Amino acid sequence: MNDYVWEAVEIKQSARRTGEAFASIGQGRIALNADACDLIENIYDYEYVDVSKAKNKSLIGLRFSKKKSPNSVHTTRRKYKGELVDGVNINSKQLIKIFFGETKETSTSRYPVEKVDGNMLAINIEKEI
Numbered sequence: 001m002n003d004y005v006w007e008a009v010e011i012k013q014s015a016r017r018t019g020e021a022f023a024s025i026g027q028g029r030i031a032l033n034a035d036a037c038d039l040i041e042n043i044y045d046y047e048y049v050d051v052s053k054a055k056n057k058s059l060i061g062l063r064f065s066k067k068k069s070p071n072s073v074h075t076t077r078r079k080y081k082g083e084l085v086d087g088v089n090i091n092s093k094q095l096i097k098i099f100f101g102e103t104k105e106t107s108t109s110r111y112p113v114e115k116v117d118g119n120m121l122a123i124n125i126e127k128e129i
Contacts, residue, residue: 021036022036022111024108025100025123026109027107027108028093029091030090031090032089033087037088039115040064043064044088045066046065046119048064048065048066048068049064049075050063050069050071051073053099060123061116063119064121073092076091111123111128111129112124
């Protein structure tokens with residue numbers, strides 16, 4: 001064993017609050033982390049989200065609303081071990097298939113989130129993090 005040269009392996013640890021707003025997308029869900037939720041004031045007061053896409057850009061738009069519309073999706077507060085935690089889930093296999101096809105059925109990826117206006121966020125699905 002003394003004949004080997006050992007090199008350190010860098011492992012990126014994922015902290016619960018990294019300071020980076022992102023969405024984890026996959027397995028029929030868009031999960032917004034706490035930092036993404038902080039971009040919208042009183043985000044937990046909104047029960048629904050209307051989804052849109054930017055023309056000529058790979059952006060998913062999420063406009064949060066208190067009222068249900070014909071195309072809105074219900075949002076749920078994230079839970080950990082049965083307790084509410086900061087974060088929002090948008091559960092919709094159909095929504096994920098629209099943007100990714102069948103590729104996100106078993107895998108999950110993270111994408112940056114930015115605020116568009118008072119109650120709208122944009123997810124850049126071209127830029128995986």
